[in-house]
Amino acid sequence: MTGKDKILIVDDEKINVAVLTSYLADNYDVITASNGEEALKIVKKEEPDLILLDVVMPGMDGFDICKIIKHDYKLDFIPIIMLTALTSRNDHHKGIEVGADDFLKKPADRFELDKKITALLRIKEHHDSLLQDRNKAYEYLDYVGVLIAVLDRDYKLIHINQKGADILGYNRNNIINRDWIDLIVSESYANLVKRKYDMLLDGIMNEPECSEYPIMTITRKEKLFKWHYSVLRDAKGNITNILMSGEDITEKRKDEIKLMEYAKELQKSNEIKDLFTDVLRHDLLNPAGLIKSFTELLEETGTNEKQQRLIENIKKSNLRLIGLIDNAAKLAKLESINEMAFVKTNISQMINDVQDNFEQDLKSKNITLKSETYGQHPALANPMIEGVFSNLISNAIKYSPENTNITVKVEDLADKLKISVADQGDGVPDKDKEAVFTRFNRLHKENIKGSGIGLAIVKRIMDLHGENVGVIDNPQGRGSVFWFTLKKAL
Template sequence: MKSGETRDTSAEGPDIKDLSKRNPIGKVAILDITDKMDLSDELKAYYNHLEMLVLERTEELRSINEQLQKEMSRRERAEQLLRHEKDRLQNYIDVVGVMIIVLDTDKCVSLINLKGAQLLGYDKDEIIGKNLIANFIPKDEQNKLNAQFSMCFKGDLTRNYENIVYTRAGEKKLISWTNVPLLDEQGRVIGCISAGEDITDIRLSEKKLRRYADELKCSDELKLLFIDILRHDLLNPANIIKGYSEYLLETMAREEEASIVEKIYHQNEKLIKIINAASMFGKLETTEMINFEELDLLDLLRKVSSGFAPLLEKKGMTLECPATGSYPVYANPIMEEVFSNLISNAIKFSPEGSQVVLDLEDKGSSWKVTFTDSGIGISDEHKEVIFTRFKRVSGEGTKGCGLGLAIVKKIVELHGGEVGVYNNPSGKGSVFWMQINKA
C-alpha cells in the first residue's frame, strides 16, 4: 500500500470492535470450546467409571460362575454318592431274609427288597409307587393295618403284629410286622420302614403241634388208665396168691410140699415187684408234672437206709453214712425210690460181710450223693446200658427185671439232675452217684 493511502478494512472482515459491538458477551466462541472440552473430560471419566464397573461386575460374575461350577460339581458328586449309597443300601436289604418295605405318608411303596418282591410274586418295579394296603391287603384287615401305620406316622414303633397279604398268585401269606418311623433331618416323620417275616408255615406247624399235643395228652391219659387197670387187675390175683402161699407155708407139714409153695411165693413176690416197677416207670414216662417241696437229702437217705437193717443183718453187712449237716433240695418224695433202688443194688451185689458206704459231697451249686459197694463191679461197656429199661447185667446169684436203674435215672432227670457209675477206687466194686441242684 502506498504512503498516504487509506487502508480499507472492510474487505478483510469485520473489525474486532465491531464484532464486540455485535456480540456484547464478548469472548463467546472461546467459552463454548472450553465447555465442550470440560464435557468431553466428564464423558471420558464417566466412560472409564462405567468400564471399571463392567470389569468389576464381570469379575464378580466370573467368581460367581466359578463358585456355581464348584457347587454343581459338589452336588453332582453328592448325587453320585447318594445313588451309590442307595444302591449299596438296596444290596444290603436285598440279602436280608425278611421283607423290607419303605412307605411314604400315603402308604405308597418307595422301596422294597428282593425278599419282599419274591414273597409277593412281583418284580420290584411293579410294586414301587403302589399303595400297600389297597393293593396287597385283604379288605377285612385294611382298617387294622391303617391303625398300625397311623401309630407309626405319629412316631411310635410298633412290633409283632400280624396280618394277611395277598400274593400275585392269590395266595394268602401271614406276615409278622415291625414298623419304624422314617424321619428327615429335622426329625419330622416322612414315612415308615416296615420289616415283615413270613410266619405262615410257623403258624401251620404250631396248629399241627397243638393238635398232636392234644392227641398225645389223650394218649397219655389212656396209657395211664391202662397202666392203672393193668396194675390193679394183675396185683389182685398176685396178692391172693401171696396170701394163700403164706397160709400154706404156715400150715403145711411136709417139707417137700412146703418147698414147692415157697418157690411159688418167691416167684409171686417177684411178679408183684415187676408190676409195681413197670407201673411206676410207665407213669414217669407220661408225665412231667410232679410237685416239689423242700427236703433234706441226708434225712431222706437215713430214713430209707434204716429200712434195710434186716437185709444187712442177714448178710452180715454194715452200712456207713459219715455225712453230717444239712443238704436241702427241692424234690418230690419219690426221691426215696432212687435211694431205695441204689441201696438195694449195693447190698444185693456185695458179698456177705462187706460194707456199703453212703456219702454226700458239696459240688458248688449241687449236691452229689454216692453209693459205694465192694461187689462184683461193672465193666466199662455196661456202664451206660444198665440205666436203660429192661437192660440188666447179670451177676452170680442176682435177679431183676431191668427197670430199677431206669426208674432211678428217670426220677433224677425229672429233678434236673444226673446219675452215673464209676469203679470203686479201692479196686473192687462200684460207686453209683447222683447229682441234684441245691435248694
C-alpha cells in the same frame, strides 16, 4: 405279663379252688371264679388259655357254662377240662355234647391233672400257631392279591382280576361272560353253590358271607378255596351282582387235618399208657397180692420140708413179680410227668429212714451199711427222691456178696450235694456204664433175677430234678459207686 399260660378255675367249693391253685400256681397264672355268671365275665375279659370247670354248682351248672363258652362266645379255641364226681355214661356224653375237651374225676390227682393240662395246652399251641399262620397269609394277600370276581344274576363272570386268572390258569379275556359254576365249580358242589348264590341275590342271606368249596383249574386240578361274598346294588338299591374274593386254603386245611390226626394220636397214646398203667396196678397187682396172702396162709399150715421149700419158692417169685409190677407202674407214671415241685429235704434223715427199711435184707446177707453223712445236708428235692435212695441201696444189696460193706456218702460240692452208694460187688464194665440206666437193661447175672427198671426210675427222677446221675468203679477195690447230685437248700 408273666409269659405263663393263664388257667381259670371255676368251682364253688373254696377248698377245691385252694387245692387246685396250690398245684398250678408255680407254673401258671391262676384266676378263679365261684359261679357261672362270674366265670363267663372273666372268660370274656381275660380269655384264659385253659378252663378247669366244676360240673355241679348252684345256679348255672358246668354243662351250661361250657355250652355258652363253646357255642355262643366268639372266642378262639379254649380247652375245657370238666371236674366232676359224676361217673355215669350219660353225664360223660352230655359233657361231650356241650363241647368239653376232657374230663377229670374229683378229687383231682395232681399228676393226672398235669398230664391233661400239658396235652391240651400243646394242642392249643398248635391251634394258635395255625391261626397265626392264617393271619399272616391274610396280610400277605393284601400285597400279592387274591382271586376277586364279579358274577351277574345268571352266574356269568363279568370281571376277574389278573391274580384270579393266573390261579385258575386261564387267559382273563377268554373266560369273561362264561358261566362261573360250569367253568370252575366241581360238579358235586354245583347245586350247593347255586343255592348259596340264589340266597345272596334274593337278599335272604345277610352279608358279608363266606363259604368253602373246591374249584377246578384249567388243568382240572382241584383246589379248596374259602370265599367271602358281598352284593352289589344299583342306584335303586336292587341287588345286581355278587362280588367275591377267594383264598386258597388247600395247604392250610391239610395242616389242620394233620393237627387233628396228631391230637387224636396223642390222645390214643395217652389212653394206651393209662390203660397199661391201670392193668399193672389193678389187674396184675391184685392177683399177685392174693397169691401172697394164700402163700402166707400155707406157711402157717403143717407141711413137710419139701412143701415148705415149694411155698418159699412161690413166695419169693411172687414178691419179685409184685416188685416188677410196682416198678413198671412207677416208671409209667414218671414218664407222663414233665415237671415236679421241690421242697427242702433233710437228706441225712432220708438216708437213715431208707436204711431202716432194708434192715432185714442186710441181716440176711450179713452186709454192713455205713453212712458217712455228718450233719443234716438240706437239699431241694421232690419227695420222689426217696425212690432213688431205695433203688440204689436195694441194688447194692442185691448185687453184693455176703459179709461185705455198702457205704453211703454225702459230699459238699459248693452249691450242690453229691450222694454216692458204694458196694463191693462185681462192678459194672465200662461199656455198660451208660446203658445200665436204660429201661429194661441190666447186667447179666446168672443167679440174679431182675428187669433193670429200678435204675431207669432213678434216671427219670434225676432228669426231672435237672441233676446228674452216674456210676464209676469203686476206688477202694472191687465194686461200683452209683452217685447223683442235688441242689443245696438255703
